[in-house]
Amino acid sequence: MIFRTLKYKKYAENSCQNLTEFQDNFRNKYDTDNYENWFYNQSSETLRLxxxxxxxxxxYIPIGTFSQNKNTWMWSWANESSVEPRKFQTLKVKEFGEKKKYENLTKEHFEGDNFTGWELTSIAFEIIGGIGTYRVISDNLEKYFLLTEEITKEEVEKIESELIDCGVHGKLRKAFVCQHLNSKQKTGFEEAFETYRGMELDEDDDFQAWCSECEKERLKTDGWDDESMEFAKINLVCEKCYFEIKEINE
Ligand SMILES: [Zn+2]
Ligand SMILES: [Zn+2]
Structure with missing residues:
Protein backbone atom coordinates (compact mmCIF):
# COMPACT_ATOMS: atom_id res chain seq x y z
CA MET A 1 0.00 0.00 0.00
CA ILE A 2 2.80 2.42 0.93
CA PHE A 3 4.64 1.43 -2.22
CA ARG A 4 1.56 2.23 -4.28
CA THR A 5 1.16 5.62 -2.61
CA LEU A 6 4.77 6.45 -3.42
CA LYS A 7 4.28 5.34 -6.97
CA TYR A 8 1.26 7.59 -7.32
CA LYS A 9 3.13 10.52 -5.79
CA LYS A 10 5.93 10.13 -8.26
CA TYR A 11 3.54 9.85 -11.17
CA ALA A 12 1.61 12.94 -10.02
CA GLU A 13 4.80 14.99 -9.55
CA ASN A 14 5.95 14.06 -13.00
CA SER A 15 2.63 15.08 -14.55
CA CYS A 16 2.69 18.42 -12.73
CA GLN A 17 6.17 19.10 -14.05
CA ASN A 18 5.17 18.27 -17.60
CA LEU A 19 2.12 20.50 -17.42
CA THR A 20 4.06 23.42 -15.94
CA GLU A 21 6.41 23.46 -18.91
CA PHE A 22 3.60 23.08 -21.40
CA GLN A 23 1.45 25.64 -19.66
CA ASP A 24 4.20 28.31 -19.76
CA ASN A 25 4.25 28.09 -23.53
CA PHE A 26 0.48 28.08 -23.70
CA ARG A 27 0.19 31.22 -21.57
CA ASN A 28 2.77 33.00 -23.67
CA LYS A 29 1.19 32.00 -26.94
CA TYR A 30 -2.39 33.00 -26.05
CA ASP A 31 -1.51 35.68 -23.51
CA THR A 32 -4.17 34.18 -21.21
CA ASP A 33 -2.99 36.09 -18.13
CA ASN A 34 -3.93 39.39 -19.71
CA TYR A 35 -7.70 39.07 -19.87
CA GLU A 36 -9.78 40.59 -17.11
CA ASN A 37 -12.92 38.50 -17.37
CA TRP A 38 -14.04 34.99 -18.11
CA PHE A 39 -17.30 33.38 -19.03
CA TYR A 40 -17.99 29.74 -19.75
CA ASN A 41 -20.98 28.09 -21.37
CA GLN A 42 -21.62 24.49 -20.31
CA SER A 43 -23.93 23.77 -23.24
CA SER A 44 -21.41 24.60 -25.94
CA GLU A 45 -18.42 23.75 -23.71
CA THR A 46 -16.75 27.02 -24.58
CA LEU A 47 -14.68 29.37 -22.47
CA ARG A 48 -14.46 33.05 -23.34
CA LEU A 49 -11.69 35.24 -21.93
CA TYR A 60 -13.01 22.87 -23.14
CA ILE A 61 -13.48 19.60 -21.29
CA PRO A 62 -14.38 20.08 -17.62
CA ILE A 63 -11.95 18.14 -15.40
CA GLY A 64 -13.41 18.69 -11.96
CA THR A 65 -14.06 21.15 -9.18
CA PHE A 66 -12.42 21.86 -5.85
CA SER A 67 -14.51 23.33 -3.05
CA GLN A 68 -12.45 25.72 -0.94
CA ASN A 69 -15.12 25.58 1.76
CA LYS A 70 -15.15 21.82 2.16
CA ASN A 71 -11.64 21.12 0.84
CA THR A 72 -12.95 18.43 -1.45
CA TRP A 73 -12.31 17.54 -5.05
CA MET A 74 -15.01 16.18 -7.34
CA TRP A 75 -14.34 14.65 -10.79
CA SER A 76 -16.58 16.09 -13.48
CA TRP A 77 -17.86 12.64 -14.56
CA ALA A 78 -19.37 12.35 -11.07
CA ASN A 79 -20.89 15.82 -11.05
CA GLU A 80 -24.64 15.44 -11.53
CA SER A 81 -25.23 19.18 -11.72
CA SER A 82 -23.00 19.91 -14.72
CA VAL A 83 -24.31 19.29 -18.25
CA GLU A 84 -21.17 19.32 -20.39
CA PRO A 85 -21.35 16.18 -22.57
CA ARG A 86 -17.59 15.89 -22.85
CA LYS A 87 -17.18 15.60 -19.07
CA PHE A 88 -17.39 11.85 -19.63
CA GLN A 89 -14.03 11.96 -21.38
CA THR A 90 -12.56 12.19 -17.88
CA LEU A 91 -13.64 8.56 -17.44
CA LYS A 92 -10.40 7.79 -19.30
CA VAL A 93 -8.58 9.02 -16.21
CA LYS A 94 -10.71 6.77 -14.02
CA GLU A 95 -9.96 3.77 -16.24
CA PHE A 96 -6.26 4.49 -16.01
CA GLY A 97 -6.57 4.84 -12.22
CA GLU A 98 -8.34 1.49 -11.98
CA LYS A 99 -5.54 -0.20 -13.87
CA LYS A 100 -2.85 1.41 -11.71
CA LYS A 101 -4.94 1.24 -8.51
CA TYR A 102 -4.53 4.99 -7.92
CA GLU A 103 -7.42 5.86 -5.61
CA ASN A 104 -7.43 9.60 -6.34
CA LEU A 105 -8.21 8.88 -9.96
CA THR A 106 -11.10 6.52 -9.28
CA LYS A 107 -13.01 7.97 -6.33
CA GLU A 108 -15.84 10.38 -7.14
CA HIS A 109 -14.78 12.88 -4.50
CA PHE A 110 -12.32 13.09 -1.63
CA GLU A 111 -10.52 15.54 0.62
CA GLY A 112 -7.56 17.49 -0.71
CA ASP A 113 -5.56 20.68 -0.36
CA ASN A 114 -4.46 23.73 -2.41
CA PHE A 115 -2.58 21.54 -4.87
CA THR A 116 -5.18 18.86 -5.50
CA GLY A 117 -6.88 20.67 -8.37
CA TRP A 118 -3.72 21.29 -10.35
CA GLU A 119 -2.37 17.84 -9.60
CA LEU A 120 -5.43 16.08 -10.98
CA THR A 121 -5.71 18.50 -13.88
CA SER A 122 -2.14 17.78 -14.90
CA ILE A 123 -2.84 14.05 -14.81
CA ALA A 124 -5.99 14.55 -16.90
CA PHE A 125 -3.98 16.67 -19.32
CA GLU A 126 -1.45 13.89 -19.70
CA ILE A 127 -4.08 11.22 -20.30
CA ILE A 128 -6.62 13.13 -22.43
CA GLY A 129 -4.39 15.73 -24.09
CA GLY A 130 -5.15 19.32 -25.07
CA ILE A 131 -3.57 22.68 -25.83
CA GLY A 132 -3.54 23.95 -22.23
CA THR A 133 -5.51 24.26 -19.02
CA TYR A 134 -7.38 27.01 -17.20
CA ARG A 135 -8.95 27.52 -13.80
CA VAL A 136 -11.72 29.85 -12.72
CA ILE A 137 -12.89 30.51 -9.16
CA SER A 138 -16.32 31.71 -8.14
CA ASP A 139 -18.10 31.39 -4.79
CA ASN A 140 -15.09 29.51 -3.38
CA LEU A 141 -15.43 26.85 -6.04
CA GLU A 142 -12.45 26.21 -8.31
CA LYS A 143 -13.38 24.83 -11.70
CA TYR A 144 -10.64 23.25 -13.83
CA PHE A 145 -10.75 23.14 -17.63
CA LEU A 146 -8.80 21.20 -20.18
CA LEU A 147 -8.67 23.40 -23.27
CA THR A 148 -8.77 21.40 -26.47
CA GLU A 149 -8.67 24.08 -29.16
CA GLU A 150 -9.00 27.78 -29.83
CA ILE A 151 -12.16 28.61 -31.78
CA THR A 152 -13.65 31.72 -33.30
CA LYS A 153 -16.70 33.61 -32.11
CA GLU A 154 -18.53 32.51 -35.29
CA GLU A 155 -17.80 28.87 -34.52
CA VAL A 156 -19.13 29.30 -30.99
CA GLU A 157 -22.31 30.85 -32.36
CA LYS A 158 -22.69 28.01 -34.84
CA ILE A 159 -22.34 25.40 -32.07
CA GLU A 160 -24.90 27.24 -29.95
CA SER A 161 -27.36 27.64 -32.81
CA GLU A 162 -27.37 23.88 -33.42
CA LEU A 163 -28.26 22.91 -29.86
CA ILE A 164 -31.74 21.88 -28.78
CA ASP A 165 -33.43 22.93 -25.55
CA CYS A 166 -35.18 19.75 -24.44
CA GLY A 167 -36.97 21.38 -21.53
CA VAL A 168 -35.48 19.02 -18.95
CA HIS A 169 -31.73 19.17 -19.44
CA GLY A 170 -31.24 22.62 -20.93
CA LYS A 171 -29.46 23.20 -24.22
CA LEU A 172 -27.54 20.25 -25.57
CA ARG A 173 -26.67 18.58 -28.86
CA LYS A 174 -29.51 17.10 -30.90
CA ALA A 175 -30.33 13.41 -31.04
CA PHE A 176 -32.95 11.51 -33.03
CA VAL A 177 -35.04 8.61 -31.72
CA CYS A 178 -38.08 6.70 -32.98
CA GLN A 179 -41.44 7.45 -31.36
CA HIS A 180 -41.35 4.19 -29.37
CA LEU A 181 -38.13 4.87 -27.49
CA ASN A 182 -38.53 6.31 -23.99
CA SER A 183 -36.72 6.32 -20.69
CA LYS A 184 -39.30 4.14 -18.89
CA GLN A 185 -39.56 0.90 -20.83
CA LYS A 186 -37.15 -1.42 -22.55
CA THR A 187 -37.92 -1.40 -26.26
CA GLY A 188 -34.60 -2.47 -27.70
CA PHE A 189 -32.09 0.11 -28.87
CA GLU A 190 -30.64 0.02 -32.39
CA GLU A 191 -28.17 2.69 -33.41
CA ALA A 192 -26.89 4.13 -36.65
CA PHE A 193 -23.39 3.68 -35.21
CA GLU A 194 -21.80 2.73 -31.88
CA THR A 195 -22.01 5.67 -29.47
CA TYR A 196 -20.81 6.62 -26.00
CA ARG A 197 -21.53 9.58 -23.76
CA GLY A 198 -19.67 12.75 -24.62
CA MET A 199 -18.29 11.41 -27.92
CA GLU A 200 -17.16 13.77 -30.66
CA LEU A 201 -19.31 13.68 -33.78
CA ASP A 202 -18.32 14.37 -37.36
CA GLU A 203 -19.99 17.32 -39.06
CA ASP A 204 -22.68 15.19 -40.74
CA ASP A 205 -23.19 12.57 -38.04
CA ASP A 206 -26.07 12.64 -35.56
CA PHE A 207 -27.04 10.42 -32.64
CA GLN A 208 -29.81 8.22 -34.10
CA ALA A 209 -31.59 5.27 -32.51
CA TRP A 210 -34.73 3.21 -32.92
CA CYS A 211 -36.51 0.31 -31.20
CA SER A 212 -36.59 -3.41 -32.08
CA GLU A 213 -39.98 -3.12 -33.80
CA CYS A 214 -38.68 -0.33 -36.02
CA GLU A 215 -35.63 -2.44 -36.75
CA LYS A 216 -37.92 -5.24 -38.04
CA GLU A 217 -39.72 -2.77 -40.31
CA ARG A 218 -36.42 -1.35 -41.49
CA LEU A 219 -35.02 -4.77 -42.35
CA LYS A 220 -38.18 -5.71 -44.29
CA THR A 221 -37.37 -3.04 -46.80
CA ASP A 222 -33.62 -3.41 -46.53
CA GLY A 223 -33.11 0.04 -45.05
CA TRP A 224 -35.27 3.06 -44.28
CA ASP A 225 -38.05 3.93 -46.72
CA ASP A 226 -41.23 6.03 -46.50
CA GLU A 227 -43.18 3.24 -44.87
CA SER A 228 -40.67 2.35 -42.16
CA MET A 229 -40.03 6.06 -41.54
CA GLU A 230 -43.77 6.54 -41.07
CA PHE A 231 -43.76 3.65 -38.58
CA ALA A 232 -40.79 5.14 -36.67
CA LYS A 233 -41.95 8.77 -36.61
CA ILE A 234 -38.59 10.09 -35.55
CA ASN A 235 -38.53 12.54 -32.62
CA LEU A 236 -35.92 15.10 -31.69
CA VAL A 237 -34.46 14.84 -28.17
CA CYS A 238 -31.33 16.12 -26.45
CA GLU A 239 -28.24 13.94 -26.14
CA LYS A 240 -28.72 13.46 -22.40
CA CYS A 241 -32.22 12.10 -23.01
CA TYR A 242 -30.70 9.85 -25.68
CA PHE A 243 -28.20 8.28 -23.31
CA GLU A 244 -30.79 7.88 -20.54
CA ILE A 245 -32.90 5.88 -22.98
CA LYS A 246 -29.87 3.89 -24.08
CA GLU A 247 -28.97 3.11 -20.47
CA ILE A 248 -32.32 1.58 -19.54
CA ASN A 249 -32.09 -0.62 -22.62
CA GLU A 250 -28.72 -2.03 -21.65
ZN1 LIG B 1 -39.58 2.35 -32.87
ZN1 LIG C 1 -33.04 16.08 -22.53
Missing part, protein backbone atom coordinates in the same frame (compact mmCIF):
# COMPACT_ATOMS: atom_id res chain seq x y z
CA UNK A 50 -12.20 38.92 -22.54
CA UNK A 51 -11.19 42.47 -21.73
CA UNK A 52 -12.62 45.71 -22.98
CA UNK A 53 -11.11 45.49 -26.45
CA UNK A 54 -10.13 41.86 -26.94
CA UNK A 55 -11.45 38.36 -26.53
CA UNK A 56 -10.48 34.76 -27.15
CA UNK A 57 -12.53 31.54 -27.19
CA UNK A 58 -11.60 27.96 -26.38
CA UNK A 59 -13.39 24.62 -26.48
Missing amino acids: YSENKEIYFK
Whole structure:
Protein backbone atom coordinates (compact mmCIF):
# COMPACT_ATOMS: atom_id res chain seq x y z
CA MET A 1 0.00 0.00 0.00
CA ILE A 2 2.80 2.42 0.93
CA PHE A 3 4.64 1.43 -2.22
CA ARG A 4 1.56 2.23 -4.28
CA THR A 5 1.16 5.62 -2.61
CA LEU A 6 4.77 6.45 -3.42
CA LYS A 7 4.28 5.34 -6.97
CA TYR A 8 1.26 7.59 -7.32
CA LYS A 9 3.13 10.52 -5.79
CA LYS A 10 5.93 10.13 -8.26
CA TYR A 11 3.54 9.85 -11.17
CA ALA A 12 1.61 12.94 -10.02
CA GLU A 13 4.80 14.99 -9.55
CA ASN A 14 5.95 14.06 -13.00
CA SER A 15 2.63 15.08 -14.55
CA CYS A 16 2.69 18.42 -12.73
CA GLN A 17 6.17 19.10 -14.05
CA ASN A 18 5.17 18.27 -17.60
CA LEU A 19 2.12 20.50 -17.42
CA THR A 20 4.06 23.42 -15.94
CA GLU A 21 6.41 23.46 -18.91
CA PHE A 22 3.60 23.08 -21.40
CA GLN A 23 1.45 25.64 -19.66
CA ASP A 24 4.20 28.31 -19.76
CA ASN A 25 4.25 28.09 -23.53
CA PHE A 26 0.48 28.08 -23.70
CA ARG A 27 0.19 31.22 -21.57
CA ASN A 28 2.77 33.00 -23.67
CA LYS A 29 1.19 32.00 -26.94
CA TYR A 30 -2.39 33.00 -26.05
CA ASP A 31 -1.51 35.68 -23.51
CA THR A 32 -4.17 34.18 -21.21
CA ASP A 33 -2.99 36.09 -18.13
CA ASN A 34 -3.93 39.39 -19.71
CA TYR A 35 -7.70 39.07 -19.87
CA GLU A 36 -9.78 40.59 -17.11
CA ASN A 37 -12.92 38.50 -17.37
CA TRP A 38 -14.04 34.99 -18.11
CA PHE A 39 -17.30 33.38 -19.03
CA TYR A 40 -17.99 29.74 -19.75
CA ASN A 41 -20.98 28.09 -21.37
CA GLN A 42 -21.62 24.49 -20.31
CA SER A 43 -23.93 23.77 -23.24
CA SER A 44 -21.41 24.60 -25.94
CA GLU A 45 -18.42 23.75 -23.71
CA THR A 46 -16.75 27.02 -24.58
CA LEU A 47 -14.68 29.37 -22.47
CA ARG A 48 -14.46 33.05 -23.34
CA LEU A 49 -11.69 35.24 -21.93
CA TYR A 50 -12.20 38.92 -22.54
CA SER A 51 -11.19 42.47 -21.73
CA GLU A 52 -12.62 45.71 -22.98
CA ASN A 53 -11.11 45.49 -26.45
CA LYS A 54 -10.13 41.86 -26.94
CA GLU A 55 -11.45 38.36 -26.53
CA ILE A 56 -10.48 34.76 -27.15
CA TYR A 57 -12.53 31.54 -27.19
CA PHE A 58 -11.60 27.96 -26.38
CA LYS A 59 -13.39 24.62 -26.48
CA TYR A 60 -13.01 22.87 -23.14
CA ILE A 61 -13.48 19.60 -21.29
CA PRO A 62 -14.38 20.08 -17.62
CA ILE A 63 -11.95 18.14 -15.40
CA GLY A 64 -13.41 18.69 -11.96
CA THR A 65 -14.06 21.15 -9.18
CA PHE A 66 -12.42 21.86 -5.85
CA SER A 67 -14.51 23.33 -3.05
CA GLN A 68 -12.45 25.72 -0.94
CA ASN A 69 -15.12 25.58 1.76
CA LYS A 70 -15.15 21.82 2.16
CA ASN A 71 -11.64 21.12 0.84
CA THR A 72 -12.95 18.43 -1.45
CA TRP A 73 -12.31 17.54 -5.05
CA MET A 74 -15.01 16.18 -7.34
CA TRP A 75 -14.34 14.65 -10.79
CA SER A 76 -16.58 16.09 -13.48
CA TRP A 77 -17.86 12.64 -14.56
CA ALA A 78 -19.37 12.35 -11.07
CA ASN A 79 -20.89 15.82 -11.05
CA GLU A 80 -24.64 15.44 -11.53
CA SER A 81 -25.23 19.18 -11.72
CA SER A 82 -23.00 19.91 -14.72
CA VAL A 83 -24.31 19.29 -18.25
CA GLU A 84 -21.17 19.32 -20.39
CA PRO A 85 -21.35 16.18 -22.57
CA ARG A 86 -17.59 15.89 -22.85
CA LYS A 87 -17.18 15.60 -19.07
CA PHE A 88 -17.39 11.85 -19.63
CA GLN A 89 -14.03 11.96 -21.38
CA THR A 90 -12.56 12.19 -17.88
CA LEU A 91 -13.64 8.56 -17.44
CA LYS A 92 -10.40 7.79 -19.30
CA VAL A 93 -8.58 9.02 -16.21
CA LYS A 94 -10.71 6.77 -14.02
CA GLU A 95 -9.96 3.77 -16.24
CA PHE A 96 -6.26 4.49 -16.01
CA GLY A 97 -6.57 4.84 -12.22
CA GLU A 98 -8.34 1.49 -11.98
CA LYS A 99 -5.54 -0.20 -13.87
CA LYS A 100 -2.85 1.41 -11.71
CA LYS A 101 -4.94 1.24 -8.51
CA TYR A 102 -4.53 4.99 -7.92
CA GLU A 103 -7.42 5.86 -5.61
CA ASN A 104 -7.43 9.60 -6.34
CA LEU A 105 -8.21 8.88 -9.96
CA THR A 106 -11.10 6.52 -9.28
CA LYS A 107 -13.01 7.97 -6.33
CA GLU A 108 -15.84 10.38 -7.14
CA HIS A 109 -14.78 12.88 -4.50
CA PHE A 110 -12.32 13.09 -1.63
CA GLU A 111 -10.52 15.54 0.62
CA GLY A 112 -7.56 17.49 -0.71
CA ASP A 113 -5.56 20.68 -0.36
CA ASN A 114 -4.46 23.73 -2.41
CA PHE A 115 -2.58 21.54 -4.87
CA THR A 116 -5.18 18.86 -5.50
CA GLY A 117 -6.88 20.67 -8.37
CA TRP A 118 -3.72 21.29 -10.35
CA GLU A 119 -2.37 17.84 -9.60
CA LEU A 120 -5.43 16.08 -10.98
CA THR A 121 -5.71 18.50 -13.88
CA SER A 122 -2.14 17.78 -14.90
CA ILE A 123 -2.84 14.05 -14.81
CA ALA A 124 -5.99 14.55 -16.90
CA PHE A 125 -3.98 16.67 -19.32
CA GLU A 126 -1.45 13.89 -19.70
CA ILE A 127 -4.08 11.22 -20.30
CA ILE A 128 -6.62 13.13 -22.43
CA GLY A 129 -4.39 15.73 -24.09
CA GLY A 130 -5.15 19.32 -25.07
CA ILE A 131 -3.57 22.68 -25.83
CA GLY A 132 -3.54 23.95 -22.23
CA THR A 133 -5.51 24.26 -19.02
CA TYR A 134 -7.38 27.01 -17.20
CA ARG A 135 -8.95 27.52 -13.80
CA VAL A 136 -11.72 29.85 -12.72
CA ILE A 137 -12.89 30.51 -9.16
CA SER A 138 -16.32 31.71 -8.14
CA ASP A 139 -18.10 31.39 -4.79
CA ASN A 140 -15.09 29.51 -3.38
CA LEU A 141 -15.43 26.85 -6.04
CA GLU A 142 -12.45 26.21 -8.31
CA LYS A 143 -13.38 24.83 -11.70
CA TYR A 144 -10.64 23.25 -13.83
CA PHE A 145 -10.75 23.14 -17.63
CA LEU A 146 -8.80 21.20 -20.18
CA LEU A 147 -8.67 23.40 -23.27
CA THR A 148 -8.77 21.40 -26.47
CA GLU A 149 -8.67 24.08 -29.16
CA GLU A 150 -9.00 27.78 -29.83
CA ILE A 151 -12.16 28.61 -31.78
CA THR A 152 -13.65 31.72 -33.30
CA LYS A 153 -16.70 33.61 -32.11
CA GLU A 154 -18.53 32.51 -35.29
CA GLU A 155 -17.80 28.87 -34.52
CA VAL A 156 -19.13 29.30 -30.99
CA GLU A 157 -22.31 30.85 -32.36
CA LYS A 158 -22.69 28.01 -34.84
CA ILE A 159 -22.34 25.40 -32.07
CA GLU A 160 -24.90 27.24 -29.95
CA SER A 161 -27.36 27.64 -32.81
CA GLU A 162 -27.37 23.88 -33.42
CA LEU A 163 -28.26 22.91 -29.86
CA ILE A 164 -31.74 21.88 -28.78
CA ASP A 165 -33.43 22.93 -25.55
CA CYS A 166 -35.18 19.75 -24.44
CA GLY A 167 -36.97 21.38 -21.53
CA VAL A 168 -35.48 19.02 -18.95
CA HIS A 169 -31.73 19.17 -19.44
CA GLY A 170 -31.24 22.62 -20.93
CA LYS A 171 -29.46 23.20 -24.22
CA LEU A 172 -27.54 20.25 -25.57
CA ARG A 173 -26.67 18.58 -28.86
CA LYS A 174 -29.51 17.10 -30.90
CA ALA A 175 -30.33 13.41 -31.04
CA PHE A 176 -32.95 11.51 -33.03
CA VAL A 177 -35.04 8.61 -31.72
CA CYS A 178 -38.08 6.70 -32.98
CA GLN A 179 -41.44 7.45 -31.36
CA HIS A 180 -41.35 4.19 -29.37
CA LEU A 181 -38.13 4.87 -27.49
CA ASN A 182 -38.53 6.31 -23.99
CA SER A 183 -36.72 6.32 -20.69
CA LYS A 184 -39.30 4.14 -18.89
CA GLN A 185 -39.56 0.90 -20.83
CA LYS A 186 -37.15 -1.42 -22.55
CA THR A 187 -37.92 -1.40 -26.26
CA GLY A 188 -34.60 -2.47 -27.70
CA PHE A 189 -32.09 0.11 -28.87
CA GLU A 190 -30.64 0.02 -32.39
CA GLU A 191 -28.17 2.69 -33.41
CA ALA A 192 -26.89 4.13 -36.65
CA PHE A 193 -23.39 3.68 -35.21
CA GLU A 194 -21.80 2.73 -31.88
CA THR A 195 -22.01 5.67 -29.47
CA TYR A 196 -20.81 6.62 -26.00
CA ARG A 197 -21.53 9.58 -23.76
CA GLY A 198 -19.67 12.75 -24.62
CA MET A 199 -18.29 11.41 -27.92
CA GLU A 200 -17.16 13.77 -30.66
CA LEU A 201 -19.31 13.68 -33.78
CA ASP A 202 -18.32 14.37 -37.36
CA GLU A 203 -19.99 17.32 -39.06
CA ASP A 204 -22.68 15.19 -40.74
CA ASP A 205 -23.19 12.57 -38.04
CA ASP A 206 -26.07 12.64 -35.56
CA PHE A 207 -27.04 10.42 -32.64
CA GLN A 208 -29.81 8.22 -34.10
CA ALA A 209 -31.59 5.27 -32.51
CA TRP A 210 -34.73 3.21 -32.92
CA CYS A 211 -36.51 0.31 -31.20
CA SER A 212 -36.59 -3.41 -32.08
CA GLU A 213 -39.98 -3.12 -33.80
CA CYS A 214 -38.68 -0.33 -36.02
CA GLU A 215 -35.63 -2.44 -36.75
CA LYS A 216 -37.92 -5.24 -38.04
CA GLU A 217 -39.72 -2.77 -40.31
CA ARG A 218 -36.42 -1.35 -41.49
CA LEU A 219 -35.02 -4.77 -42.35
CA LYS A 220 -38.18 -5.71 -44.29
CA THR A 221 -37.37 -3.04 -46.80
CA ASP A 222 -33.62 -3.41 -46.53
CA GLY A 223 -33.11 0.04 -45.05
CA TRP A 224 -35.27 3.06 -44.28
CA ASP A 225 -38.05 3.93 -46.72
CA ASP A 226 -41.23 6.03 -46.50
CA GLU A 227 -43.18 3.24 -44.87
CA SER A 228 -40.67 2.35 -42.16
CA MET A 229 -40.03 6.06 -41.54
CA GLU A 230 -43.77 6.54 -41.07
CA PHE A 231 -43.76 3.65 -38.58
CA ALA A 232 -40.79 5.14 -36.67
CA LYS A 233 -41.95 8.77 -36.61
CA ILE A 234 -38.59 10.09 -35.55
CA ASN A 235 -38.53 12.54 -32.62
CA LEU A 236 -35.92 15.10 -31.69
CA VAL A 237 -34.46 14.84 -28.17
CA CYS A 238 -31.33 16.12 -26.45
CA GLU A 239 -28.24 13.94 -26.14
CA LYS A 240 -28.72 13.46 -22.40
CA CYS A 241 -32.22 12.10 -23.01
CA TYR A 242 -30.70 9.85 -25.68
CA PHE A 243 -28.20 8.28 -23.31
CA GLU A 244 -30.79 7.88 -20.54
CA ILE A 245 -32.90 5.88 -22.98
CA LYS A 246 -29.87 3.89 -24.08
CA GLU A 247 -28.97 3.11 -20.47
CA ILE A 248 -32.32 1.58 -19.54
CA ASN A 249 -32.09 -0.62 -22.62
CA GLU A 250 -28.72 -2.03 -21.65
ZN1 LIG B 1 -39.58 2.35 -32.87
ZN1 LIG C 1 -33.04 16.08 -22.53
